[in-house]
Amino acid sequence: LQRGLDPLQFAYQANIGVEDAIIYLLHRAYSHLDKSDSSVRIMFFDFTSAFNTIQPELLGDKLRTMQVESPLVTWVTDYLTGRP
DSSP: OOTTSOTTOOSSBTTBOHHHHHHHHHHHHHHHHTSTTOOOOOOOOOOSSOTTTOOHHHHHHHHHHTTOOHHHHHHHHHHHTTOO
């Protein structure tokens, strides 16, 4: 792990990639689901080149329709608003 990188940084490092991220995510999800009456919601974002095509308010409306919690919707729309 390079100094200064987040331990959950799975991209742009030698011998670490998307497969490692998926394995980590599945491990965390399955571990949580081992508990009774638990559930897991997972959302994937591909940020590679979509910023110039996303309409943040439209995405926010769709996320609210999917019953995503308001603080997360606000974070996503704020993050995407005004990007080049």
